[in-house]
Amino acid sequence: MTATAILFATTPSEDGSPSADLRIGDGSLLTHLLEQLDSLDVRRVYVVVRPGYEGIVDAASIPTGVQWTVVGSASAADDLQVVADVAAKGRGRLVLAMADVLTHREALAGLLADPRVVTGILATTARLRSSWTFRTRSVRGRIVSAGSLYHQVRRANAYFLGVLKVDERDRPVLASVARELAALNAAHPTQWPARVEDVQRRWRTRAVRDHLVLAAADAEAAAAIDLEGIDVDAFPLGDDVEARLALRRRVSENDVAAMVLVGLVRSGVHLTNSYLRRLFWARPLSQEAAANAAAAMGTYDEDKVLLASAVKANDGFFTTYFVSPYSKYIARWAAHRGWTPNGVTTLSMAIGILAAAAFAIGTRPALVAGAVLLQVAFAFDCVDGQLARYTRQFSKLGAWLDSVLDRGKEYAVYAGLAFGATRGFHDDVWTLAAAALVLQTCRHMMEFSYSASQHDQIAAIPMLPLDQPEDRILPADLTTPEDASSVEQVTDDQQSWGQRALHTAGRSAITVSRLLERRRWMRWGKKIVVLPIGERFALISLTAAIWDPRVTFTVLLLWGSLAASYVLVGRILRSVA
């Protein structure tokens, strides 16, 4: 499926020329990006430039397969009008990017070629200290708020990296949002100047702090810096810092990708993140910065980074430390032999069935063999996902197959153990096996339901007008009681004593939970307690190999009940908070 791209070569660099024209290697940032997009099936490109800079697009350096147009545009408002026009008239997917983005091809491929991201952005959760990019907030994988020069984002948890993919069916919304933003940019609404002033004061405050930290005698003095009583506006910062602050404002004014993102989020478009993983990303604004960035990017071992990134970020303890460290190499080996993720999933299931059969024999050697086979099956279970991420072969069918066969494997093993207990130990544990199945299924159903209700709540978040800098409904805008209840800050006196107590309990639980996140071992502890699949399979293997199936099921039931209660109480407290 081919795509169209709109690249904004409108960001000024330090000397005023477009930053997209900064040199790297034997081309510019713009031509570098064009080549990457060409290799990702982008066939039609609009390059938006400020008047006088049409020449930065050098026909000779554009890949031959790409049909391109240079569009002159005098302002951000005009840029947005270009977006509106292109979105309204064409077909297919649309890519919007700041033309000075320098990143690995794989980072772009992660966004453009991943079918799981329908409409979404390139993002990172890693802290970008010196970058001037705007931030976003995501809940359960969906972007619920985004920032721009004119739009605030509260409780941000990721950075927008200047590249946006819009699916064909979201193009009409994009067109109307871009038109609206164009109008707003042409005649700033009354709330915007105050917002811009506020943002600039924050940038300035940070610059003052940085200045004082640099001037501080030692770390202790630096930590003791207190901006209270300092007139930030009048603080002498030096010409170069003042110039950078002014440049930052101009860069932000031209960051139409961020504005479009805000528009799409506030129109209820379902946007997801494609993460940078550990790849390189930068938006250089001077020739020196561009050269440094290109050099830094060159030091990356892209394959190594990709393989490391193929490991799922929030896996359990056992999986992270005892399986993924070697399973990723199996994934690479499988990739080089052309294995598909679905093939590996099926293989894992087959090994799981063998494990269940071995358990069913019920003798000690058979139980040990079953335990080992189950671990092999689990390793391949991790390999399939890593292979999919490494080779970017995602499919919905694969996700389903993986989930269903995971359950199938586990419950087949339960049945195998129950057979084995009868045969080898003359012990009827079928009731325990069935209870373990019931417990595990109900725990999953609790997860699913909780997740579904979270999605319902996200969908119920009211749409905010685009001229409003705040990313929440202001109490003054609330007219009906139903509106009021949907906002977090309901005044306390409207609630009964019982409700207040519940809220307090819920909030305390959230605070305690956050406190527990502070230490690494506590984070892992929290994860191990809930007995995720890796720990569960390890527990089955260990107890079955050493003792007998009755011990396995007893431990599974006891630990599982404890985990279920812990999760249940936590979720209920969160729900009432």
Place this chain on the structure above:
Amino acid sequence: MADTSALLAYRDDGPLATVAGRILGSTLRLPAVLLTVTGAVPLVVVLAANDGINELALGLATGWFVLLAGIASAQPHTGSLGWLVPPMLRAVEYGYLLRITVLSEPNAVPVCFALLAVLAYHHYDIVYRLRHQQISPPMWVGALGGGWDGRLLAAYVFAVAGGLREAMATAAVVLAAVYLVESTVGWLRFSQAQRPALYEDEQDEDE
């Protein structure tokens, strides 16, 4: 939009629960969680008894639960604790099937295990299809399974009248065939149609 009906689809209601909800749902406007818990308490008490099945008490408790949890099907599940209802239905349903098998025909527990595995497959399938395909399994599949309400009453009848083992075995075989074939066909058709996905919930992969 699939999002709003996900919790309702997870319930897996049968005709009885739906009818109870339709007739009495507007009269008895109480939170779904409250109705379900109130319905479950007598059932849990009766099932916790260790001295076999008291037919009358179990019958009444079963009917009471089907009635109240059925009425809950017509209530919104959007309250802050609405998400508790579907897992509670599963816990009661599976626990009920297992417990009355243990009480009335202990040697049928392996058969009950098989039936539970088949039902679990169906319930996972509802979730995964909604999540990835934005659709629920077809109506007739739900109706054929009888819903949690139908299964509870059927299990009660067979436990009292005899033949629970055979009934469970038949149900396990028939439902396994229907669920597996129907869902596999549905998934293959879906993957060929290549409909774009809507969301991938990363945090929930932690299974």
